[in-house]
Amino acid sequence: MFDSIIDPTIGPADGPGPFSLSARPDSLSGLRIGLLANTKRNAEQFLNEVGKILTEQYGASAVVARKKPDITSTAPEPILDDLAAGSDVVVVGVGDCGSCSASAVADGIVLEQAGVPAVVVATDAFVASADAMARVRGVPGYKYLTVPHPMANLTGDGVRDKAEAAIAGIVGMLTSQAMAASA
Amino acid sequence: MTAPADRADPADAADPAEQAKAVIEYCYEQGWTDGLPVVPATRPGVEAFLATTQRSDDEIIGSAPHLGRSITVAQAAANAIMAGCKPEYFPVVLAAWQALNLERSVRGGWQSTSGPAPLIVVNGPVRQRLDINCEGGVFGPGFRANATIARAIGLIVRNGYGIRPHELEQATQGLPGRWSLCLGENEEASPWEPLSSVGGVEPGVDAVSAVLIRTCEYVDNRGTDSPEAVLTDFADTLARIGAYLGGGHSSGGIVLGPEHAQLFGRHGWSRANVQEYLFDHAVRERGDMTAAGKGDGPVADPAAAGTPFRMMPSAKDIPLIVAGAANAAMSMVFRPFGWSPWSGRSVPVDWAPAFREATGGDLA
Numbered sequence: 250m251f252d253s254i255i256d257p258t259i260g261p262a263d264g265p266g267p268f269s270l271s272a273r274p275d276s277l278s279g280l281r282i283g284l285l286a287n288t289k290r291n292a293e294q295f296l297n298e299v300g301k302i303l304t305e306q307y308g309a310s311a312v313v314a315r316k317k318p319d320i321t322s323t324a325p326e327p328i329l330d331d332l333a334a335g336s337d338v339v340v341v342g343v344g345d346c347g348s349c350s351a352s353a354v355a356d357g358i359v360l361e362q363a364g365v366p367a368v369v370v371a372t373d374a375f376v377a378s379a380d381a382m383a384r385v386r387g388v389p390g391y392k393y394l395t396v397p398h399p400m401a402n403l404t405g406d407g408v409r410d411k412a413e414a415a416i417a418g419i420v421g422m423l424t425s426q427a428m429a430a431s432a
Numbered sequence: 433m434t435a436p437a438d439r440a441d442p443a444d445a446a447d448p449a450e451q452a453k454a455v456i457e458y459c460y461e462q463g464w465t466d467g468l469p470v471v472p473a474t475r476p477g478v479e480a481f482l483a484t485t486q487r488s489d490d491e492i493i494g495s496a497p498h499l500g501r502s503i504t505v506a507q508a509a510a511n512a513i514m515a516g517c518k519p520e521y522f523p524v525v526l527a528a529w530q531a532l533n534l535e536r537s538v539r540g541g542w543q544s545t546s547g548p549a550p551l552i553v554v555n556g557p558v559r560q561r562l563d564i565n566c567e568g569g570v571f572g573p574g575f576r577a578n579a580t581i582a583r584a585i586g587l588i589v590r591n592g593y594g595i596r597p598h599e600l601e602q603a604t605q606g607l608p609g610r611w612s613l614c615l616g617e618n619e620e621a622s623p624w625e626p627l628s629s630v631g632g633v634e635p636g637v638d639a640v641s642a643v644l645i646r647t648c649e650y651v652d653n654r655g656t657d658s659p660e661a662v663l664t665d666f667a668d669t670l671a672r673i674g675a676y677l678g679g680g681h682s683s684g685g686i687v688l689g690p691e692h693a694q695l696f697g698r699h700g701w702s703r704a705n706v707q708e709y710l711f712d713h714a715v716r717e718r719g720d721m722t723a724a725g726k727g728d729g730p731v732a733d734p735a736a737a738g739t740p741f742r743m744m745p746s747a748k749d750i751p752l753i754v755a756g757a758a759n760a761a762m763s764m765v766f767r768p769f770g771w772s773p774w775s776g777r778s779v780p781v782d783w784a785p786a787f788r789e790a791t792g793g794d795l796a
Contacts, residue, residue: 251458255473257510257591258464261492261502321540322498347602348543355498378543381599385499 268358268388271366273424274337278308283336283365285324285356286316290401291408292343295370298412299340299419307420311336320349323356333363338423344371344379344393345400351375351382354393358386368422370415374398394418463596464514466586466611473510480519481509484787485526493529496539496593499600503592508584511591515584520791521562521577524640525584527779528552528614531642532585534775541644541769542595547603548644548769550585552614553753555628556638558781559616566616568757570687571609571648571764578614586611607647615755621690622754623697630703630751631778638781643685643751644769646675653692654761659699662692662761663706667713669765670750671743673724680730682743683768684714685751690758703752711747715740749773 274280282303284296293316300312313335317324324332332339341357344350350371357369371379373395383391396415403411445451456469464470482489482505489506496502505526512525532538532550541548554564565575572578595601619626628639649672653665666686675682688696696706718741721731731741744750751774756762768774 251455251472253472253474254455254458255475255478255510256462256464257473257507257514257587258594260504260507260592261490319539321543347545347600348540350602351543351600352498375602377598378600378602382499385501385594385600 268362268386271361271364273366276307276424277303277338277420279310280337281311281313281335282309283332283339284312284314285328285332285339285341285360286314287320287343287349287353288316288318289320289343289345289349291403292345292400294405294408295343295400295412296340298409299416302412302416303420306416317356320346321352323352323359329356329359329363333360333365336365339365339367340370340419340423341367342370343396343400344369344375345398347375347378350379354379354382354391355386357393358383358388358391366423368419369393370396370419372396372398372400392422394422459514464587464591466583466590468583470514470587471516473513477513478506478509481512481517481522482506484519484522484784486782486784487526493526494533494588494592496542496595499593499595501593503588507592508588511587512580512584514591515587516576516580517584518562518576518580520787521581521584523781523783524554524558524562524564524577524638525581527640527781528581528585528642529588531640531775531777531779532644534777534779535642535644535772536775537644537768537770537772542589542593543600543602544769545602545604546646546769547601547606547610548646549607549610549613550582551643551645551766552582552585553627553641553755554614554616554639555619555626555633555641555778556636556781558638559619564614564616566618566620566755568759570615570618570755570757572612578616579612582612582614613645615687615753617753618690618755621758622693624693624703624752624754627751627753628778631776633778633780638783639778640781641774641778643766643774644772646767646769648687648767649765650762651686651765652760652762657695659696659701659706660709662695663709664713666763666765667710667715670710670714671716673716673721673726675767676721676726676743677771678726678729679771681745681771683745683749683771683773684743685753685766685768685774686710687753687755687764687766689756689761689763690754691761692763693754694758695761704747706752707747707750710750711742711744714743714750716743717741745771745773748776
């Protein structure tokens, strides 16, 4: 029916490639932790707290922190290459806006494709855009960690509390064999 | 796609109006519309649009690498048809799209919680040829070219990039008229050069300028003949704290009603004079900002303590446009999205020579 009507959503074909999650380590002990922050308020502070906790309590050996310059886009290749080369697992965050939650999910997917286990942290206000990005990237149902919104109005202690509350989820998603197998 | 049971197969409907209705419903079901009915795009329709421009149908005019999506000229044509454009509007749509893509903030803008709207401004004789309203009720509605050129941009974003509300588009509230703001500058009633010549295009050449905005706020000031008094009123609105995001400054421009513009012209004020006055007077006391919970960052700079805080980025980054009817002294402040002022670059409208000849010069 109405075969002559042109589908306005069809553009040049540049769809997503195949995807599978990287193999997970059993624990984070002795591993190098990559942190990929965006410019969202408190994102760096949150990830730095995560890095500290993983070092102090989970035996991580080092922290490599990077910040991407543009909140909307995926991280530039040199930053992703840097993280892939210099860390064993990466924590990405914090998705806390319409475009940056989506782009954080895209960063996580790109890192997994590069063979690096990654966990994306996003606030629960932007699940729809994060999920939509996962579908766009050909990974419907991609799992990421949600923390309660908001993040931007927290002070130092609040950020630390949020990191502590999220840490079990972060460690779980970076080490869960079940998660890797389910992908 | 199977037809719902409550809808007769349109092939059975002898009445063309019933068939048209079925087509409209079909487009809704595909998720292709912005909530209003669309015109179906067909191959002959797209061909007619492509004939107006020199650009090739498969040229890529926009990309969202993070979404893995690109948009071609032909795809833009299909969406412009759906928006209700006539073929001869298409070069203006393409110029508007190009002008928007000069905006630094545009990539994040389509998905942003701010939900910003393109404000599209057309200069040159194309305004008369396409009946683009520059006068009364310039913000709409009521004029096909104004309404559909702006709407075409919205459909290109929705269908081309796949950025839809509640999914990749995360506007907290959005704003009234998101895909409906296209106006002609009222050059005939302006004391100054066209906006497009500020944007680097010769006066008299068809050109489009565009900026993403978050809202418009009116300033009604009919009781004075003093330029300073009117500018004081404008500066108050420009300096509204709510528009400040942190990070140094907010941003603002004005669509001047012709009466205000002519008042400045009569008193010998150039566009630059007005911009400088507004830059100097759109200021807040730092304490006001602190009281509103916005006192950190640049506001708290100890070296600047005691001095007023400038709310605008610079004089030249306060775009001034003249549009509307000369029947009451009112103007509209608009708010560029994010920290970015207008790109400052206008885009000439590119017509296919063959199309120009075929229309006997009436259209281009």
